[in-house]
Amino acid sequence: MAIRSSSSSRIDQSPREMFQRSNSNTSSSPNIVGSLLKSWKKSTDSFTDSKKHSSRNSPSARHMSPLRAPSHNGSQTHLHHHNHHLHHTTRDKYFKDLDEDWSAVIDDYNMPIPMINNGGIETTLRPPAVIQDDRAIESQKSSMDSYQGTIPNLNRTISNDLKLQYQIEVEKDVQELNSLMVRIEKFKKLIKPKDSTTQVNLPEIRKLAWNGIPMVHRPVVWKLLIGYLPSNLKRQEQVLNRKRLEYKQGVDHIFSDNHEKDVTTWHQIEIDIPRTNPHIPLYQFESVHNSLKRILYFWAIRHPASGYVQGINDLVTPFFQVFLSEYLSPSAKDDVYSLDPLTYLTAEQLSDVEADCFWCLSKLLEQITDYFIHGQPGILKQVKHLSQLVKRIDCDLFSHFESEHVEFLQFSVRWMNCLLMREFQMSMVIRMWDTYLSETSLETSIVSEDLMSDASTSLDRKSRTSSSGPSSSDSRQTTLSEFHVFVCAAFLVKWSDELMKMDFQEIITFLQNPPTKSWKESDIEMLLSEAYIWQSLYKDATSHWR
Amino acid sequence: MQGEDYGYDYDFLFKIVLIGDSGVGKSNLLSRFTANEFNLDSKTTIGVEFATRTIEVEGKKIKAQIWDTAGQERYRAITTAYYRAAVGALIVYDITKSSSYENCNHWLAELKQNADENVAVGLIGNKSDLDHKRAVPTDEARNYAQENQLLFTETSALNADNVDEAFRALITAIYQMISKNQLDLNDASGNNANAPKGPTISLTPAPNEKHKKSTNNCC
Numbered sequence: 001m002a003i004r005s006s007s008s009s010r011i012d013q014s015p016r017e018m019f020q021r022s023n024s025n026t027s028s029s030p031n032i033v034g035s036l037l038k039s040w041k042k043s044t045d046s047f048t049d050s051k052k053h054s055s056r057n058s059p060s061a062r063h064m065s066p067l068r069a070p071s072h073n074g075s076q077t078h079l080h081h082h083n084h085h086l087h088h089t090t091r092d093k094y095f096k097d098l099d100e101d102w103s104a105v106i107d108d109y110n111m112p113i114p115m116i117n118n119g120g121i122e123t124t125l126r127p128p129a130v131i132q133d134d135r136a137i138e139s140q141k142s143s144m145d146s147y148q149g150t151i152p153n154l155n156r157t158i159s160n161d162l163k164l165q166y167q168i169e170v171e172k173d174v175q176e177l178n179s180l181m182v183r184i185e186k187f188k189k190l191i192k193p194k195d196s197t198t199q200v201n202l203p204e205i206r207k208l209a210w211n212g213i214p215m216v217h218r219p220v221v222w223k224l225l226i227g228y229l230p231s232n233l234k235r236q237e238q239v240l241n242r243k244r245l246e247y248k249q250g251v252d253h254i255f256s257d258n259h260e261k262d263v264t265t266w267h268q269i270e271i272d273i274p275r276t277n278p279h280i281p282l283y284q285f286e287s288v289h290n291s292l293k294r295i296l297y298f299w300a301i302r303h304p305a306s307g308y309v310q311g312i313n314d315l316v317t318p319f320f321q322v323f324l325s326e327y328l329s330p331s332a333k334d335d336v337y338s339l340d341p342l343t344y345l346t347a348e349q350l351s352d353v354e355a356d357c358f359w360c361l362s363k364l365l366e367q368i369t370d371y372f373i374h375g376q377p378g379i380l381k382q383v384k385h386l387s388q389l390v391k392r393i394d395c396d397l398f399s400h401f402e403s404e405h406v407e408f409l410q411f412s413v414r415w416m417n418c419l420l421m422r423e424f425q426m427s428m429v430i431r432m433w434d435t436y437l438s439e440t441s442l443e444t445s446i447v448s449e450d451l452m453s454d455a456s457t458s459l460d461r462k463s464r465t466s467s468s469g470p471s472s473s474d475s476r477q478t479t480l481s482e483f484h485v486f487v488c489a490a491f492l493v494k495w496s497d498e499l500m501k502m503d504f505q506e507i508i509t510f511l512q513n514p515p516t517k518s519w520k521e522s523d524i525e526m527l528l529s530e531a532y533i534w535q536s537l538y539k540d541a542t543s544h545w546r
Numbered sequence: 547m548q549g550e551d552y553g554y555d556y557d558f559l560f561k562i563v564l565i566g567d568s569g570v571g572k573s574n575l576l577s578r579f580t581a582n583e584f585n586l587d588s589k590t591t592i593g594v595e596f597a598t599r600t601i602e603v604e605g606k607k608i609k610a611q612i613w614d615t616a617g618q619e620r621y622r623a624i625t626t627a628y629y630r631a632a633v634g635a636l637i638v639y640d641i642t643k644s645s646s647y648e649n650c651n652h653w654l655a656e657l658k659q660n661a662d663e664n665v666a667v668g669l670i671g672n673k674s675d676l677d678h679k680r681a682v683p684t685d686e687a688r689n690y691a692q693e694n695q696l697l698f699t700e701t702s703a704l705n706a707d708n709v710d711e712a713f714r715a716l717i718t719a720i721y722q723m724i725s726k727n728q729l730d731l732n733d734a735s736g737n738n739a740n741a742p743k744g745p746t747i748s749l750t751p752a753p754n755e756k757h758k759k760s761t762n763n764c765c
Contacts, residue, residue, distance in 0.1 A: 268568060268618060271568060275587070275590050278587030278588070309620045310590045310591075310620075311590075311592050314589075374623075375623040376623055380624075409593075413593030413624055417592045417593065422592065509596070
C-alpha cells in the first residue's frame with residue numbers, strides 16, 4: 001500500500017509525534033513507574049531500591065505522585081503474537097518477546113508485567129509504531145548500562161535476558177516519567193508565563209495539547225482551547241467570575257416560579273440522567289444528577305433551535321469530571337470517579353464547576369450545532385462523509401459493506417452523535433478530547449465577526465495561520481467535525497480484516513459493540529495519529545465538506 | 547425454546563422495528579428476547595440498534611431482525627428510515643406512564659405514514675412488574691388495540707413475563723399473513739428504493755447461507 005511509506009514519513013515530520021508521551025493519568029496498565037507512583041501515595045510504604053532509583057532520576061517526581069506514568073502499549077492478550085520472535089536477535093528479544101513464562105516469573109515476584117510498546121491491536125498502519133520502537137530501543141540500549149546497578153532485587157534464577165528486559169522496562173519508564181515532567185513544566189510555562197506577557201500562547205498550547213495534556217493542567221487548558229477562558233491573562237479571572245455569575249443567575253431564573261417549565265424537555269433530561277455513564281459511581285450521586293440536570297436544562301432553554309437531544313448528556317460529562325478534578329488534591333485526582341463532589345466541594349464551588357461545564361458545553365456544541373437541530377442534518381452529512389471517505393481509503397471494505405447491504409447510517413449515527421464517546425471508556429474519551437479540543441476552531445464561531453475582532457483575536461489568528469502548527473500548516477483551518485470523520489474512518493478501517501470476513505448481521509453486531517474495553521491511551525493515540533495521517537492525505541478531497 | 551437456535555440457518559427473515567416513547571423499555575425488551583438479558587443500567591439508545599433471534603413457527607425457521615430505535619422525537623428523521631422495509635412493528639408504552647400510552651396513537655400514525663401498508667403491528671404495555679404504579683388500565687389498552695387491529699400484550703422485560711410471547715405472536719402473525727397472501731414485499735419495498743434496507747428484508751424464503759456467501763448477494 002502506498003499509504004504506508006507516506007504515512008510513516010509523515011509521522012516523522014509531524015509535530016504531533018504520535019508517541020510523544022503526555023501523562024496518562026487514567027491508565028490502569030500495570031507498568032512499573034505507575035505502580036511506583038501509586039505506592040508513593042501511601043506514606044506507610046517503605047522505600048525500595050526501585051523507588052530510590054526513580055526518584056533520583058526525577059527529583060520532582062514525588063509531589064507529582066498523582067500523575068501516573070504513561071502506559072505501555074499492548075496488553076497481555078497480544079503477547080502471544082510475538083512469541084515467534086523468540087531468540088531471533090537480541091534486540092528483538094527485548095521488545096517483542098514476552099511469552100507467558102516471562103509473565104509468570106514476574107508475577108512470582110509481585111512485579112508488574114512489562115508491556116510491549118507497539119500498539120494494542122493489529123492495524124495496517126503499524127509501521128510508524130515500529131519506527132518509533134526502533135528509536136526507543138536505540139536510545140535505551142545506549143543508556144542502559146548506567147542503570148544496571150539500580151535494578152530491584154531479581155532472583156538469580158531469572159536469566160540474564162529477563163534481567164536485561166526488566167532493566168530496559170525500568171529505564172523506559174524512567175524516561176517516560178522524565179518526559180512527563182518536562183511536559184508538565186512546558187504546559188505550566190505556557191499557561192502561567194512568568195514574564196510580563198499578558199497573553200498565553202494559544203497556538204503553542206494547541207500544538208502541545210494535541211498530544212495529550214497532563215492531568216494537573218487539563219482543566220485550565222481545556223477551558224483555554226475551547227475559548228471559554230480568554231488568552232489574555234489579565235482578563236481571565238474577571239471573565240470566569242462574570243460567566244459563573246451569569247450562569248448562576250440564569251439557573252436561578254429558570255428554576256424560579258417566573259419561568260414556565262418546558263415539561264417535555266425536563267422529562268427527557270430527567271429520564272436520561274440516571275442512564276448517563278451508569279457504570280461510573282460518580283454519576284450515581286444525587287448531587288451530580290442535580291448538577292447535570294441544571295446544566296442540560298439551562299442549555300436546552302437557551303438553545304431552542306436544538307433543545308436537549310439525547311447524547312448531549314454524554315457530551316457534558318468529560319467536562320464535568322475534568323473540572324471537578326481541579327478541586328481534588330494532586331494525589332487524589334482519580335478519586336473523581338468515585339467521590340460525591342459535595343464531600344470535597346462547597347455548594348458554591350459546585351455551582352462554579354457547573355457554570356464552567358455549561359459554557360464549555362455551549363462552546364463545544366457551537367462546533368456541531370447542526371447535529372442536533374431538526375432532522376439532524378449535521379449527523380446525516382457526517383455519515384455521508386464517512387462513507388465517501390471509507391470508499392477512498394478502504395475500497396474493499398466499502399464494497400464488502402455494499403454487497404452485504406450494510407449502510408453507514410446503521411452503525412455510525414451514534415459515532416457522530418456522541419463523538420465516539422459510547423465506543424470508549426471515559427478515561428480514553430478524556431485523552432481523546434485533549435486532541436479534539438485542540439482541533440476546535442475558534443474561528444468558526446467568530447468568522448463573521450472577523451473584521452470586528454479585537455486585537456488579541458486577530459493576533460491569535462495570524463500567529464495560528466503562520467505558525468507551523470499541525471492544524472495550521474495548511475492554508476485552511478480544520479474543524480473538530482471534519483477531524484472527527486477521519487477518526488471514525490480510522491476507527492472503522494482498524495477492524496477491516498475482521499469485518500471483511502463477516503456478514504451483515506455480524507458486522508452490525510460487531511460495530512455496535514467494538515472490542516475497545518482494553519484500549520490504552522497508546523491505542524487512542526495511535527487512532528488519532530492515523531486519523532491525522534488520513535486527513536493530511538485526503539485533505540484536498542474533503543475541502544468541499546465545509 | 548427447544549429446537550431453536552441463534553444461528554444462520556433460516557427459512558424466512560423478518561425485519562421488525564421497536565418503537566415508542568423514550569424510556570419505556572424498548573432496548574430491554576429486545577435484549578430480553580434476543581439474549582435473555584436485562585440491564586438495569588443501560589444507556590439511552592442513539593439512532594438505532596440491532597439484534598436478531600431465530601425462532602420456529604409452524605415448522606419454519608424464522609429469523610427476526612429487530613431494529614431498536616431511539617425514542618426521542620428528534621431522532622425521527624433517522625429512525626423512520628427503518629420503518630420502510632419492516633414487515634412488523636411493536637409499539638411499546640410504559641403501563642406506569644399514561645403519556646407514553648397516549649403517544650401510541652402518534653406512533654401508529656407515523657408508522658402508517660412511513661411503513662408498508664401490510665406491516666403487522668403489536669402493542670406492548672411494558673413494565674407490568676410495576677403493577678402497583680399502573681396508570682394505564684389493561685382493558686383500555688386492549689380495546690384500543692382491537693379497534694386498530696393490533697396485537698396486544700402486557701410484558702415485563704425485567705422479569706421476562708410475556709416477552710417471548712409478544713414477539714412470537716407478532717412473528718406468527720407476519721408468517722400467517724404472508725403464507726396466506728403470498729405477498730412479495732420485495733416488490734412493495736422496491737417502490738421505496740431510497741429506504742435503507744438490511745440484507746434480506748423480503749418475505750420470500752431466504753437462500754441458504756452457503757449460497758449467500760458465495761454470491762455475496764442475499765436475495
